[in-house]
Amino acid sequence: MTHGDVRDLIAPYVVGALEAPESVEMEEHLEGCGFCANLAREALEVVHCLPYVAPQRPLPGGALERLLTSISGGASGIYRTSTIAEATALAPAAIEARAPATERKGRRWQTWFRSPSLFPVAAGFILVAGMAAWNVSLERELGSERREMDVMRGRLGQQSHLLLMVTSTASMARPLQGTALAPSAQVRLIMDGESNSAMLFASHLPPLGSNQVYEVWLGRQGVRVPAGTFQVDQQGDGECSLQLDGSIHSYDSAWITAEPARGGPMPNSPGIARGAL
Amino acid sequence: MEQSGRTASPQRFQPLDEELVRLVAGGDSDALAELFRRYAGAVYSLAYRMLNDREGAEELLNEAFVRVWRQAPSFDARRGKFSTWLMSVARNLGIDELRSRRARPQRADPLTPQDAELDPADERVDVEADVWNSERRRLIREAMRGLPAAQREALELAYFEGLTQSEIATRLGDPLGTTKTRIRLGLQKLRDLLLSGELGAEIS
Ligand SMILES: [Zn+2]
Numbered sequence: 335m336t337h338g339d340v341r342d343l344i345a346p347y348v349v350g351a352l353e354a355p356e357s358v359e360m361e362e363h364l365e366g367c368g369f370c371a372n373l374a375r376e377a378l379e380v381v382h383c384l385p386y387v388a389p390q391r392p393l394p395g396g397a398l399e400r401l402l403t404s405i406s407g408g409a410s411g412i413y414r415t416s417t418i419a420e421a422t423a424l425a426p427a428a429i430e431a432r433a434p435a436t437e438r439k440g441r442r443w444q445t446w447f448r449s450p451s452l453f454p455v456a457a458g459f460i461l462v463a464g465m466a467a468w469n470v471s472l473e474r475e476l477g478s479e480r481r482e483m484d485v486m487r488g489r490l491g492q493q494s495h496l497l498l499m500v501t502s503t504a505s506m507a508r509p510l511q512g513t514a515l516a517p518s519a520q521v522r523l524i525m526d527g528e529s530n531s532a533m534l535f536a537s538h539l540p541p542l543g544s545n546q547v548y549e550v551w552l553g554r555q556g557v558r559v560p561a562g563t564f565q566v567d568q569q570g571d572g573e574c575s576l577q578l579d580g581s582i583h584s585y586d587s588a589w590i591t592a593e594p595a596r597g598g599p600m601p602n603s604p605g606i607a608r609g610a611l
Numbered sequence: 612m613e614q615s616g617r618t619a620s621p622q623r624f625q626p627l628d629e630e631l632v633r634l635v636a637g638g639d640s641d642a643l644a645e646l647f648r649r650y651a652g653a654v655y656s657l658a659y660r661m662l663n664d665r666e667g668a669e670e671l672l673n674e675a676f677v678r679v680w681r682q683a684p685s686f687d688a689r690r691g692k693f694s695t696w697l698m699s700v701a702r703n704l705g706i707d708e709l710r711s712r713r714a715r716p717q718r719a720d721p722l723t724p725q726d727a728e729l730d731p732a733d734e735r736v737d738v739e740a741d742v743w744n745s746e747r748r749r750l751i752r753e754a755m756r757g758l759p760a761a762q763r764e765a766l767e768l769a770y771f772e773g774l775t776q777s778e779i780a781t782r783l784g785d786p787l788g789t790t791k792t793r794i795r796l797g798l799q800k801l802r803d804l805l806l807s808g809e810l811g812a813e814i815s
Contacts, residue, residue: 345798346791350706351769351776380802384770385653385698386748387755388660394669397655398647401673402640405680 335363340370348377349384510588510609516540519570521590521607525582532576534562534590539570539606542592548606549597550574553587561588563597585611628693636683647676650694653748654701661705661771671708675701706773754804762797765790 335343340363346352347360364371512519520537534550542548547563564574578585589608591601626634626642628649634642654675658668678700686696755763768774768782780790 342791342795345795346769346776349766349769349794349798350773351779351794353775353777377798377802380798380805381770382695382698383747383751383754383801383805384766385657385702386751387767388653388656388771390652390748391656391659391668393651393655393672394665397651397669397672398644400669401647401676402644404673404677405640405643 335359337367337370340364340367341373344370344374344377348374348381508588508609508611510534510590510607512538512607513605515604516606519607521609523576523588523609523611525611527582530578530582532561532578532582534564534574534576534588536564536566536573536590536607537569537571539566539572539590540592541568541570542566545595546592547595547597548572548574548590549593549601550576551589551591551601552576552578552585552611553589554580554585558589558601559585560597560599563593587611629688632679632683632686632688632693635680636686640680643676643680646679646693646697650697651676653694654697657698657701657771658705661702661773662708667708671701671704674704702770705771709773751805754801757804758797758800762793762800765793766797766801769794 340360343352343356343360347357352360360374364374508523508525510519510521510523512521516539518538519540521539522535523532524535525532536548539548542565547565549563550561551558552561553559559579561576561578562574564572566572587608587610589601589605591603591605593602626645628646631642631646635646651672655668655672658671658675659665662668662671675697679697686693690696758766764783765779768779769776774782776790776794777787779785779794780787783790785793
């Protein structure tokens with residue numbers, strides 16, 4: 335198989351639609367070709383979204399009780415005696431084994447668990463984690479310049495806020511609480527350590543006056559740093575890609591305030607929402 | 612920031628999936644129940660979509676989580692996140708079950724090919740306690756709707772019914788080349804849609 339052949343077959347390969355012999359050929363190629371393996375990994379990230387295309391069905395009653403009975407050595411289902419092979423990851427090892435970014439994340443999260451009040455919400459960030467991994471591999475394997483990497487990561491943070499929502503091990507979500515000024519506000523700050531980017535998603539904020547914007551502030555050891563401004567629509571929904579002046583891990587809190595248009599270096603009004611990071 | 616010791620609304624923070632898996636590996640069935648609470652809806656929905664029958668979907672759901680229980684000690688978070696792994700386990704169980712059904716003449720084909728149109732009614736069913744999962748599902752389905760129907764159908768037949776390209780071509784009465792193109796373009800377009808900012812603007 336040439337690189338070109340492989341590229342044409344990546345999509346059917348990752349959705350599992352190749353005939354077995356072709357699949358084997360693909361795997362052989364991917365094991366020896368970092369470039370095609372990167373393309374395949376990228377395609378696989380999309381495939382990881384497909385389970386969620388299934389229409390939602392309400393869970394049958396008693397499902398959890400049944401599971402707990404099963405694991406305590408009770409009732410067995412058809413799968414206990416069937417010939418179904420042990421399930422393995424859909425993705426071929428050739429692709430999934432290369433995940434340097436994920437590896438680092440794993441270790442970082444481990445240490446976070448030691449702080450019980452700060453358990454991050456598990457947000458499931460397939461795509462961002464994957465793309466960060468892709469970037470890292472690309473850098474290593476194709477020798478991209480670091481500056482180019484930074485630009486790519488920056489673009490990832492700016493453009494693909496949807497990915498942040500969709501995707502997770504590298505990212506985490508923190509809620510901000512609406513204050514008395516905005517009791518029904520729902521605000522989430524999504525932070526991705528790998529790309530050092532963050533997005534804020536707000537719903538049900540009060541309408542702004544003319545020439546006003548909402549401004550996001552990040553706190554670090556008592557100092558508030560302006561991190562971006564945004565408008566809201568008629569439903570009070572808005573979002574903002576945050577500008578960070580340091581590592582995402584260096585901040586300890588976040589606020590939103592209503593400010594004169596263009597924002598400002600210091601907050602001039604009480605907080606609409608706030609939270610610890 | 613984790614060292615700050617701030618405790619604002621600690622009840623809003625929940626253990627990560629990977630932490631729960633570690634507890635499950637140590638025999639903690641409460642942690643298993645929590646993972647079940649988070650993902651059973653998604654697994655069951657996937658199973659139902661694949662097998663198109665309630666009993667089979669329940670079996671699959673149970674088996675997928677039995678495997679979580681048994682295989683948690685060997686789960687390696689560095690290789691990917693838990694939900695991806697769980698969904699792969701569920702999907703593989705589904706594919707195996709479909710194959711074995713196809714091999715059983717008495718249950719020749721319990722599956723009717725599902726219309727590739729997405730059922731809008733189910734959007735109202737909020738069976739997943741985890742708001743993140745609901746949101747993710749909504750966004751992904753939104754992106755899927757943006758695909759031309761023929762591309763969506765080809766992708767769904769491959770992913771949910773485990774058909775190969777030539778089986779899909781036969782099923783739809785298309786030339787193999789057409790099917791190949793649809794799968795390739797469909798996946799590419801889906802990726803573009805997921806990445807596109809227009810969708811992001813609809814996040815509520
Ligand atoms: Zn190649």
